[in-house]
Amino acid sequence: MQIILGIPGGIAAYKSADLARLLTNQGHRVRCILTEAGARFITPLTLSSLTGEPCYGANPDQGEWRANPSIEHIELARWADIMAVVPATADLIGKAANGLASDLLSTVLLATRAPVLWAPAMNTGMWSHPAVQANLSRLRSFGHAVVDPDDGLLACGEEGSGKLAQVDAIAEAILMHGAAKLRSLNGKRVLITAGPTREDLDPVRTLTNRSTGAMGIELARAFRDAGAQVQLVLGGDLPAPWGVETARVRSAQEMLAACQARWSGADGLVGAAAVADQRPETFAPEKVKKGEGPENLVLVRTPDILATLSAARRPGQWILGFAAESENHLAHAAAKLQKKQLDGVLVNDVQGGRAFGDQTNTLTPVTAQGPQAPIGPLSKDALARAVVQWWNFQIEGRGTVQ
Ligand code: C5P
Numbered sequence: 098m099q100i101i102l103g104i105p106g107g108i109a110a111y112k113s114a115d116l117a118r119l120l121t122n123q124g125h126r127v128r129c130i131l132t133e134a135g136a137r138f139i140t141p142l143t144l145s146s147l148t149g150e151p152c153y154g155a156n157p158d159q160g161e162w163r164a165n166p167s168i169e170h171i172e173l174a175r176w177a178d179i180m181a182v183v184p185a186t187a188d189l190i191g192k193a194a195n196g197l198a199s200d201l202l203s204t205v206l207l208a209t210r211a212p213v214l215w216a217p218a219m220n221t222g223m224w225s226h227p228a229v230q231a232n233l234s235r236l237r238s239f240g241h242a243v244v245d246p247d248d249g250l251l252a253c254g255e256e257g258s259g260k261l262a263q264v265d266a267i268a269e270a271i272l273m274h275g276a277a278k279l280r281s282l283n284g285k286r287v288l289i290t291a292g293p294t295r296e297d298l299d300p301v302r303t304l305t306n307r308s309t310g311a312m313g314i315e316l317a318r319a320f321r322d323a324g325a326q327v328q329l330v331l332g333g334d335l336p337a338p339w340g341v342e343t344a345r346v347r348s349a350q351e352m353l354a355a356c357q358a359r360w361s362g363a364d365g366l367v368g369a370a371a372v373a374d375q376r377p378e379t380f381a382p383e384k385v386k387k388g389e390g391p392e393n394l395v396l397v398r399t400p401d402i403l404a405t406l407s408a409a410r411r412p413g414q415w416i417l418g419f420a421a422e423s424e425n426h427l428a429h430a431a432a433k434l435q436k437k438q439l440d441g442v443l444v445n446d447v448q449g450g451r452a453f454g455d456q457t458n459t460l461t462p463v464t465a466q467g468p469q470a471p472i473g474p475l476s477k478d479a480l481a482r483a484v485v486q487w488w489n490f491q492i493e494g495r496g497t498v499q
Pocket residue numbers: 290349368369370371372373374399400401402403404417418419420421433
């Protein structure tokens with residue numbers, strides 16, 4: 098695995114040398130990026146000697162230990178399978194939570210698409226300050242992982258929470274999160290439904306909803322980028338994403354048939370489509386003429402795609418659903434999880450028309466363990482990547498997916 102270890106200025110920085118050595122000895126490639134303050138606590142020579150890889154610095158003019166000045170921050174950002182910041186300082190956490198990019202480390206953190214893990218270490222007062230906790234919540238909402246500090250005697254002489262977690266535990270967390278991309282989804286076949294369905298009354302009229310399919314399409318891209326073979330069953334008019342086998346459908350019945358044809362070959366299913374719950378009882382082959390006075394439209398239920406596929410699943414297949422609710426959304430999601438026998442439900446709060454067609458969105462995952470930390474608000478592409486990372490972590494943690 099290719100690991101970038103970011104080391105800002107904290108007294109626990111010396112422990113990063115141990116971490117770098119441990120990971121290198123396990124056969125991983127570790128490249129360190131020091132901030133200017135980090136370089137006051139530990140030297141680049143120590144790190145490059147331990148890892149056998151270049152150590153990068155805060156500024157281009159610190160050339161003596163910026164081994165390859167031609168490597169840009171973007172190349173480093175792409176190189177990483179995972180980035181870990183150890184010890185994570187209040188300052189860097191605050192910067193990253195607010196998207197600041199004022200030196201090499203904060204810039205690479207902003208540019209990377211790899212999972213990011215933070216192992217904070219700081220004085221107890223700083224650790225418990227609401228500003229630091231709010232910044233960490235924001236990082237979690239981006240899909241970043243946090244290895245909480247331990248309790249103990251701190252370098253400042255105070256006793257309490259804020260001591261860097263054990264190096265072994267941090268190494269394990271890095272490998273688990275970094276491996277998610279390389280292991281769980283590589284070659285896995287993921288079936289995704291997206292977009293609205295259209296239930297035709299006659300050749301010109303149709304019943305549909307306000308979904309565009311944007312979220313499901315971004316999820317298809319994010320699963321594809323994480324190594325999965327994605328099959329997309331897509332309603333609506335948006336263009337299909339590159340590199341994703343796409344079946345276009347119109348009605349709920351067509352969507353079900355397309356999914357049934359693909360489900361047995363899939364490892365998992367993400368039901369992101371906004372499937373119409375009702376369709377007209379009959380389809381009139383000729384345009385229906387307007388009548389005099391009130392007119393009635395008889396509707397019948399469409400098949401529930403997730404529930405049908407869930408009932409036909411083989412062991413190891415996982416299913417994620419969505420819920421768009423305007424009130425009491427977590428309770429409804431928990432009921433849906435149970436009723437359709439899903440592994441997770443991602444809840445949209447659609448009060449006041451939010452979510453459909455919006456550029457940014459927030460999703461709250463609900464699993465058998467209950468509601469989890471909300472992911473977002475993020476643009477739909479970043480949200481999709483964060484959801485894939487979250488789900489990877491669940492898969493890794495449970496270890497139930499073959
Ligand atoms: O029951 P409800 O429509 O609220 O559930 C939403 C979830 O179920 C979404 O994941 C949606 O894609 C899926 N669904 C389905 N077939 C239906 C209705 C919803 O697969 N007929």
